[in-house]
Amino acid sequence: MFSECETIIWEAIAAQHTVGGSQGWDESADFKSWASAQKFKVGDQLVFKYTPGLHSVVELASETAYKNCDLGSALDSTNAGNDVVKLNKPGTRYFACGTLGHCDQGMKVKITTVSGTAPSTPASSSTTASSSSGTSLKISAFATFVLLIAKSLIHAL
Numbered sequence: 001m002f003s004e005c006e007t008i009i010w011e012a013i014a015a016q017h018t019v020g021g022s023q024g025w026d027e028s029a030d031f032k033s034w035a036s037a038q039k040f041k042v043g044d045q046l047v048f049k050y051t052p053g054l055h056s057v058v059e060l061a062s063e064t065a066y067k068n069c070d071l072g073s074a075l076d077s078t079n080a081g082n083d084v085v086k087l088n089k090p091g092t093r094y095f096a097c098g099t100l101g102h103c104d105q106g107m108k109v110k111i112t113t114v115s116g117t118a119p120s121t122p123a124s125s126s127t128t129a130s131s132s133s134g135t136s137l138k139i140s141a142f143a144t145f146v147l148l149i150a151k152s153l154i155h156a157l
Helices: 004-013 031-036 063-068 129-156
Strands: 016-018 045-049 057-060 074-078 082-086 091-096 108-114
Touching: 031 108, 057 082, 063 091, 063 108
Parallel strands: 016 045
Antiparallel strands: 045 082, 057 074, 057 091, 091 108
């Protein structure tokens, strides 16, 4: 069980993944390739950046709804243009654009979140697998160190 201090530290180092990378939440993005290059962990956040009125974000209830672009099974819907979704548990979640025809044109993404307390690092188009892995390990080691120091300070009080 995390103490309040540990929770604050982990939230501060959780990764924010801008859906679609530099293209954002737009029909021109290749969401399948983008998602496969990411590692999503519990505590991370998805950020959907788009022009309000042109797009929206709809969370779908199932893989079937995702495959069929069945927007009628929506669990949630946002349309602010800079929407943040916290990945608060392991599992798969499905998102699509709610604008008519956009989902059918491929504007949808499947996100699989894994357990783990180590922070993730969003991949970028210029990041190689080896440097991404090394960065994650360095961040993990640093985060563990910070948590150990925080625990020591809490117990000393």
